[in-house]
Amino acid sequence: MTDIAPVREEVPEEVPPLLRNRDFLLLWQGAAVSGLGSNASSVAYPLLVLALTGSAADAGLTGFVALLPQLLFQLPAGVLVDRWDRRRTMVWCDVLRGLALGSVAATLLLHRLVLPYILVVGFVEGTLTVVFRIAASSAVPNVVHPSQLAAALSRNEARTRGAQMLGRPLGGLLFGIGNAVPFVFDTASYLWSLVTLLLIRSEFQAERRPRGVPLRREVTEGMGWLWRRPFLRTTTFLIAGSNLLFQALFLTVIVMARGHDGSSAAIGVMFGVAAVGGVLGSLVAPAAERRLSMRTVVIGANWAWALLVPVLLTVHDPYLIGGVYALMCFVGPVWNVVISAYQLAVTPDAIQGRVLGAVGLISFGAIPLGSLIGGQLLSGLGAVSTVWVLTAWMLLLAVTASLSPSVRSAPALTGATATAAEPEPAPAPTA
Template sequence: MTTLETTRSGPEPDPKDAVEAATVVTAEAEPVTPLHRNRDFVLLWSGSAVSLIGSTASTIAYPLLVLALTGSAFSAGLAGSVALLPGLLLQLPAGALVDRWDRRRLMIWCDALRCLGVGSIALAAALGGLGLAQILAVSFAEGALTVFYGLAAHAAVPNVVPKSQVSLALSRNEARGRAAVMLGTPLGGLLFGLGRAIPFLTDALSYLASMAGLLLIRKEFQADPAAARAGRLTDQVREGLRWLWHRPFLRTTTLLVAGSNLMFRALFLVAIVLAGEVGASSTGIGVMVGVAGGGGVLGSLAAPWFRNRFPLATLVIAANWAWAVLMAVIALVHDPYSLAAAYAAMWFVGPVWNVALGSYQLSITPDELRGRVLAAMSTLSSGALPLGSLAGGVLLSTAGPRPAATALAVWMVLLAGAATLAPSVRGTTAAPADG
């Protein structure tokens, strides 16, 4: 399918990146077969898909359960915050440990422990002995284990598929995640209506399915786990940060991701309020979000096509300008259909950006550093999410939905301008992938 490589289509490439790209260990020596016939990738992809649907269902069920038990919106919000906390606190050390430990074995343990955790929620709910403390403890533990699992799974991709299929594999993973949100969100509400314990029992079973798939996989998820075990953990965390900082293109694009994440998190709330203002019913708002999710799935499937035909710099700059223009459309339209179409188009662009950037990053990062570099990028880019939620609330309460959307459009124009003018973006040597 696609081959990720750096060519001399611009300024001379960084020798460090050329050496690192050459050291990436992949299955390239093996005959290239379609992804759907790659047994190990299918097992990894399908197991993760099942567990993602289950965990999405339980994520919706957690606040419903806390509200049913306590009647407190504050407690429900607290449970949600506790589940997200590991994503901010644990990314950097988790990245180092993902490089030090056997990734496949680590993922198996994560599935087993997550199964036990949510299984304890289901059992306690069925027996009538569930309390808030148990919910908070399990949600934090599940969030922490999910951080480890996610980093290990992403870092493992180039060891499970040939280098020429990394972009395609990442696009399939993007589609899987977005489809899981579309399916798991209504499923969680439906299952909770059947019984408080059922969403969590379903989630526990989904982790068992994922674990079974991992146990059947034959390939190793890293070239040499022992290569990253020497040295102190703090030194290894710093090594990942230092490696990222000395790659100007990755450093700049990570900061651009942080800026767009802030906008998207604020936009979610702004778009819901704005949809109500232009006449959408509550059902219509739900349909709008569902259509947007569909746009994300389509973007995931189309991402390899874009990566195969356009230089990486073009995709980065074009994605930011597309978001800027679509954000301006959202600020200006006065009917729910145009709003839904623009919002879905924004979701379409996201996976194209994610796959192009992710496949390039994996192609130049040495295997023994992948967990740490992924964690460093995720920490920087995800740190803007809480600020985005806060910004959306402040803008809506002080200015109203349309001025808030206009402010987000201006923010996106500034980011697009920064991407266009950044020498590290315009000077990147990453060419289109070869089919």
């Protein structure tokens, strides 16, 4: 089965611009502040574990456990997001994530924090984040007009990259003030997100009718829908491969910066510099979505990453490392907006959560493996050899993208939005 090519849909005059869409702005603002806190704690976690144990392997294990829910719970989370009220689900995720991060800050202040507790909290928060992310992504097409979907995704990308640009330096700075401070800040960010969600009036899903389908069948529906679309299937596996690389690379550049006498604050600034590239990429993404074919985006992105990874070995200053990393981050938003807009547009709302769960299982499921593999490679081979291993892996992905028939024959995006001509209905239940 081939993918359905999107067509351009003009914005009607009566549709207000995104900047006057109250509910979209509330959703955007809440996620922006929450993302700022999450990025601050994402830098603080490995720094905290390295301070407690001095082991890169332990830091890698912490990242693996925190991200393991990305592998375990994508499909069931997608089913629940399609069954439950999406906004209410997001509210409870924020409440519980805030409590989890607050407990880390409390145990740190009481000098009771140990590695096993960090692992437990990381796993719980990671599980809730999987559910929240799928619900939030599924909600976007219901909060904005279809003709504004690509623009909304571009602004979400800018939000994500901006949170990285500011949050990671802030995490290093706050950690330098006190080990518990980044986690206190992240707890407050979840509370802010909770307030914005409670103020939103729009429904986050279309009207649902009971289908009488067993839960086990619902779990597999999203994967089946994705598997029957060669282009989306191939790009999902390519995303998985690059996600594995970037998660391993995240820990690698921290170790490299430490080896060049980089302070906690300098490491935070390094990731902030890298995030600038992501912000700029998100600003370019709408124009790329209008002008570039999906084939060009997929093949070009993979080759850009493959050529940039070994450049890390030529620089020895944390800020220059951040500059190289920024070039890699520039490419990511273009990929995300182009491919995500297409996928959201051709997916029926009734199975949106399950399809996102299937995509997340494959693409995000590789992230915990990247953290674990990165830690083991760094412990066994050192930073330089690890970079060469990751370079070889990225070259393999670039070659695969270039030779893939489904990528080479990918449909072209012809407009500023990715609106499906006639989306295929959800699979009917069978006996």
